Amino acid sequence: MNQTSVSNYDWNSSLYQEKHAFVWKYGENLLQILNPQPNERILDLGCGTGQLTAKIAGGAEVIGIDSAPEMIEQARQNYPQLKFQVADAKNFHLSQPLDAVFSNAVLHWIPQADNVINSISKSLKINGRFIAEFGGKGNVESIIKALYNALENIGVKNAPNLNLWYFPSIGEYALKLEKQGFEVTYSYLFSRSTLLQDKDAGLANWIKMFCGNFFQGLSEEQKIMVIQDVEKQLKPKLYQEGNWFADYKRIQIKAIKIG
Ligand code: BEZ
Numbered sequence: 001m002n003q004t005s006v007s008n009y010d011w012n013s014s015l016y017q018e019k020h021a022f023v024w025k026y027g028e029n030l031l032q033i034l035n036p037q038p039n040e041r042i043l044d045l046g047c048g049t050g051q052l053t054a055k056i057a058g059g060a061e062v063i064g065i066d067s068a069p070e071m072i073e074q075a076r077q078n079y080p081q082l083k084f085q086v087a088d089a090k091n092f093h094l095s096q097p098l099d100a101v102f103s104n105a106v107l108h109w110i111p112q113a114d115n116v117i118n119s120i121s122k123s124l125k126i127n128g129r130f131i132a133e134f135g136g137k138g139n140v141e142s143i144i145k146a147l148y149n150a151l152e153n154i155g156v157k158n159a160p161n162l163n164l165w166y167f168p169s170i171g172e173y174a175l176k177l178e179k180q181g182f183e184v185t186y187s188y189l190f191s192r193s194t195l196l197q198d199k200d201a202g203l204a205n206w207i208k209m210f211c212g213n214f215f216q217g218l219s220e221e222q223k224i225m226v227i228q229d230v231e232k233q234l235k236p237k238l239y240q241e242g243n244w245f246a247d248y249k250r251i252q253i254k255a256i257k258i259g
Helices: 013-019 022-034 051-056 069-078 113-123 141-153 170-179 199-210 220-238
Strands: 041-045 061-066 083-086 098-104 124-135 182-196 243-257
Touching (some): 013 069, 022 098, 022 243, 051 069, 051 098, 069 083, 113 170, 141 220, 170 182, 170 243, 199 220, 199 243, 220 243
Parallel strands (some): 041 098, 061 083, 098 124
C-alpha cells in the first residue's frame, strides 16, 4: 500500500460526517450495482468516514482508502474492525489483486482521471469490476456560475481557474476507461436535486465545506460577501419552502477489466 498523503483539501471530518450525510446515504443505491459477494476482495476508493465501507463489508473482505488523514482517522474510530489506509487514488498499490473497486462521490475531486484509472486497472483481477458514482457534466452548474459572478463582483479576475473539479460527460469518461482495457457495461447521467441540511444555512454550509479552492487569499469578510451574493443569485432557483437544494448531476459507471 502506498502510504503517501496527498490531500489537496483541508477536510473537516466532523462537519462532513454531521452535516453532509447525504453523500454516503445516496451512495447506498450504488451498492446494489456493486452487489458484493462473500469472500470477494473489494476496495472502497475515497472512503471518507467509512459508512459505505462498512456496508460493503457484509461478507466481503474490504479495505477503505482516502487521501485525507482526517477522514481515515475518523473512519478508524467509527469502524475499528475494518481496514483503512491513507493513500492516493492516483497512485496506490495493493499487495493482492481485487475483485472490485467501488467509489462514491470522490472522482470529481481528481482531474487526473487517467492516473486514477491506471491505478484501478493495475489493482483489479481480469474480469474485476469498477463501480463508481461522481459528479458528471453539468454538476452544480448554477452554483459554479453564481460563485464566478460573486467572485468577479469583489474583483477576482480568474475565478474559472479556481475551479479544480472534474465533471466529465459519459462519452469522455467511457473513452478513458476503454483506452485502459475496460469494457463499460453500464453508464447513466442523471440530475439529482439534493436537499442541503440546516434549512436557511444549507447553501452556506455546503459552500464552506466544499468550495475552499474558490476562497484562496480572501479575507473572512470577503468570504461572507461572496456567500451572501451566491445565496442572493440562487434563491429564486435553488431555495424552496425554507430549504436549499444543490443542482447535482451524477454519473454512474460500471466497467469490467478485460485487458
Ligand atoms: C458532488 O458530490 O457532486 C460535489 C460535492 C462537492 C462539491 C462539488 C461536487
